[in-house]
Amino acid sequence: MLVKTLAESLPQRAYTATQVLENEAEISLSQQIALVALMERAGHACFRFMHENYPHVSKIFVLCGKGNNGGDGFVIARLAQEMGIHATVYLTTDKDSLVAESKAAFDLLLNTNATIIFQSELQLTTRFLQENDFDLVVDALFGIGFKGKLPPHYIDIIHAVNAYQATVISVDIPSGVDATTGYVATTAMIADVTVTLIVCKQGLFTGMAAQYVGQLYLADLEIGPQFQQAVDSSVEIQGQNNIPEKPQRHASSHKGDIGLLLSVGGNKGMPGAIRLSSESALRSGAALVAVCCHQENYSIVLNGRPELMLAPDDSDQLIKSQFYQKAKVLLCGPGLGKNTWSVALFNQVMASKKNCVIDADALHLLAKNFQYKDDWVLTPHPGEAAALLQCTVADIEKDRFKAVRNISQQYGGICILKGAGSLISDGKTVWINTSGNSGMATGGMGDVLSGIISALIMQSLTPVDAARLAVFIHGRSADIIATKQGKIGLLASDLFPEIQLLIN
Structure with missing residues (x-):
C-alpha cells in the first residue's frame, strides 16, 4: 500500500x-x-x-x-x-x-x-x-x-x-x-x-x-x-504544483506598463516596516515605488535604496500629488500607527478606487471604520483578524477556516489569514498554503508579504492569484534559506534575493 x-x-x-x-x-x-x-x-x-x-x-x-x-x-x-x-x-x-x-x-x-x-x-x-x-x-x-x-x-x-x-x-x-x-x-x-x-x-x-x-x-x-x-x-491545498502562474516580462515592457506603487505607512519612529514592504515590492517586480511616510523617516527609508521615491507625508498634499494620481496600486498599513496623521492618510486610501493591499495598523483602523471593497487584499495575523471580526484571538484560532471566510465576506475582496499554514480566501474557496516555516516568526515578515502582493497585482495578476502566489513565494523563500542556514535568526530582509529568484 x-x-x-x-x-x-x-x-x-x-x-x-x-x-x-x-x-x-x-x-x-x-x-x-x-x-x-x-x-x-x-x-x-x-x-x-x-x-x-x-x-x-x-x-x-x-x-x-x-x-x-x-x-x-x-x-x-x-x-x-x-x-x-x-x-x-x-x-x-x-x-x-x-x-x-x-x-x-x-x-x-x-x-x-x-x-x-x-x-x-x-x-x-x-x-x-x-x-x-x-x-x-x-x-x-x-x-x-x-x-x-x-x-x-x-x-x-x-x-x-x-x-x-x-x-x-x-x-x-x-x-x-x-x-x-x-x-x-x-x-x-x-x-x-x-x-x-x-x-x-x-x-x-x-x-x-x-x-x-x-x-x-x-x-x-x-x-x-x-x-x-x-x-x-471548497478547501484546496496549494504547493509547488498548485499555484497561479508567475508574471511574464515581455521584451518590449517598460516601467510605464508595470506602473507605480504608492506605499503608505512609516509613522514617526517606525520606518522599518514601510521600507521592507516597499523594497519587497521592487524585488517582486514593481517598476516604480513611492513611499508616503513621516518626514522624520525620509533619510532612513531611502538609505541604501535610491530606487525608492518619496511622496508628500501630508494627506491633503498627497491626494494632489502625481504619486497618488498615477499609482496603480496602494499599499497601506506597515508602520502606519493609529494617531491623527495615520487616520488622515488611511481615509485618503479608503477614498480611492484603486487596487489596495491593507496590512498591519490599517487593519485596526479598518476595524473601527468599516469599509467594503470587492478588489482589495486584507492581510491580517490572528490579532488583526480578531479586531476585524470583533472577537478574541482564541476565537480565531478555534476555526481559522471560518474566520478567513468571514472576513472576506464581511469586508469584501481577498483575505489572507497569516500564521502557520496561512489561509487565503475569496469568501467561498479557501486555499491552504504549505510553504514556510517557524523561522518566519520574526518582525517584518508580514511587511515583506504585503510588498510581494502589491507588485504581483501591478503585473496584471488578479487579487486572488496575486495573494495566493505571494504567500507561496514568501514561504518558499524562507524554506530555501532555512535549508541553507537554519530557521533561528532568519530576518525578513534575508528573503529579498530568494524572492527575486523565485519570481523569475
Missing part, C-alpha cells in the same frame, strides 16, 4: 472530518471494499511505512482507543508481531466497547503473542515506557471524529508519551487535534510522523496543528481518487 509524501500527492483538495466520516463507507463499498478490509488496508499502509522507514525497530508500543482508529492500531500491532517485532498494545477501553470492525481486528490480534494491557490494569507513565524501552510509539487513540476537550485520563496518557524519547507515528491524525480546524483544546500527541488516510483533512495544515503533526504523509488506501471525484470541497 503506497504512502506518499505531500510533495508527491499535491495538488488536491482537503476535507472536513464530517465529509470524510459521512462518505468513506459509501465510497469504500462502491469500490466493493468492506469496512473491515479498509481497516486492513489502513493498518498495512501504516505498518509498511513504519517498517520501511524504521527498519531496526524491535519493540513498539501501540495506543488504541475503541473506534476505528484503534482498529487500525490493532492491525499494525498484529503485523508487527508477525514480522518478529514485539508489540505491546495499551487499550483505553474494555474489549466489549470496541466498534464492530475494530472488534474483528482485535480478535485477530489475540491470535498473536502481542502483549495487551488494559487501562484498568495499568496507569500509563513515562517511567513504565522507559522501563520497557520501546523503540517506537503508534498513536491510534482518537481518529478524525474527535473534537473538544480530552478527558483527564487521556491527558495523562498523552503527557506520558510526549515526555518519552521515542519516535511517535500517529494514525490519520495526532490524538487531540481537531481534524476540521486544527485546534487543540487541551493537549495533543506530538507526532514525528502522521500518516493520514484516504484524503487530507484540512485541520492538519494550519494553526495549532503545526506543533503536533510532524512530517505528513498520505495513504489513500486506493480509494482516495474516487473519494475526491465523488465529494466536493
Whole structure:
C-alpha cells in the first residue's frame, strides 16, 4: 500500500472530518471494499511505512482507543508481531466497547503473542515506557471524529508519551487535534510522523496543528481518487504544483506598463516596516515605488535604496500629488500607527478606487471604520483578524477556516489569514498554503508579504492569484534559506534575493 509524501500527492483538495466520516463507507463499498478490509488496508499502509522507514525497530508500543482508529492500531500491532517485532498494545477501553470492525481486528490480534494491557490494569507513565524501552510509539487513540476537550485520563496518557524519547507515528491524525480546524483544546500527541488516510483533512495544515503533526504523509488506501471525484470541497491545498502562474516580462515592457506603487505607512519612529514592504515590492517586480511616510523617516527609508521615491507625508498634499494620481496600486498599513496623521492618510486610501493591499495598523483602523471593497487584499495575523471580526484571538484560532471566510465576506475582496499554514480566501474557496516555516516568526515578515502582493497585482495578476502566489513565494523563500542556514535568526530582509529568484 503506497504512502506518499505531500510533495508527491499535491495538488488536491482537503476535507472536513464530517465529509470524510459521512462518505468513506459509501465510497469504500462502491469500490466493493468492506469496512473491515479498509481497516486492513489502513493498518498495512501504516505498518509498511513504519517498517520501511524504521527498519531496526524491535519493540513498539501501540495506543488504541475503541473506534476505528484503534482498529487500525490493532492491525499494525498484529503485523508487527508477525514480522518478529514485539508489540505491546495499551487499550483505553474494555474489549466489549470496541466498534464492530475494530472488534474483528482485535480478535485477530489475540491470535498473536502481542502483549495487551488494559487501562484498568495499568496507569500509563513515562517511567513504565522507559522501563520497557520501546523503540517506537503508534498513536491510534482518537481518529478524525474527535473534537473538544480530552478527558483527564487521556491527558495523562498523552503527557506520558510526549515526555518519552521515542519516535511517535500517529494514525490519520495526532490524538487531540481537531481534524476540521486544527485546534487543540487541551493537549495533543506530538507526532514525528502522521500518516493520514484516504484524503487530507484540512485541520492538519494550519494553526495549532503545526506543533503536533510532524512530517505528513498520505495513504489513500486506493480509494482516495474516487473519494475526491465523488465529494466536493471548497478547501484546496496549494504547493509547488498548485499555484497561479508567475508574471511574464515581455521584451518590449517598460516601467510605464508595470506602473507605480504608492506605499503608505512609516509613522514617526517606525520606518522599518514601510521600507521592507516597499523594497519587497521592487524585488517582486514593481517598476516604480513611492513611499508616503513621516518626514522624520525620509533619510532612513531611502538609505541604501535610491530606487525608492518619496511622496508628500501630508494627506491633503498627497491626494494632489502625481504619486497618488498615477499609482496603480496602494499599499497601506506597515508602520502606519493609529494617531491623527495615520487616520488622515488611511481615509485618503479608503477614498480611492484603486487596487489596495491593507496590512498591519490599517487593519485596526479598518476595524473601527468599516469599509467594503470587492478588489482589495486584507492581510491580517490572528490579532488583526480578531479586531476585524470583533472577537478574541482564541476565537480565531478555534476555526481559522471560518474566520478567513468571514472576513472576506464581511469586508469584501481577498483575505489572507497569516500564521502557520496561512489561509487565503475569496469568501467561498479557501486555499491552504504549505510553504514556510517557524523561522518566519520574526518582525517584518508580514511587511515583506504585503510588498510581494502589491507588485504581483501591478503585473496584471488578479487579487486572488496575486495573494495566493505571494504567500507561496514568501514561504518558499524562507524554506530555501532555512535549508541553507537554519530557521533561528532568519530576518525578513534575508528573503529579498530568494524572492527575486523565485519570481523569475
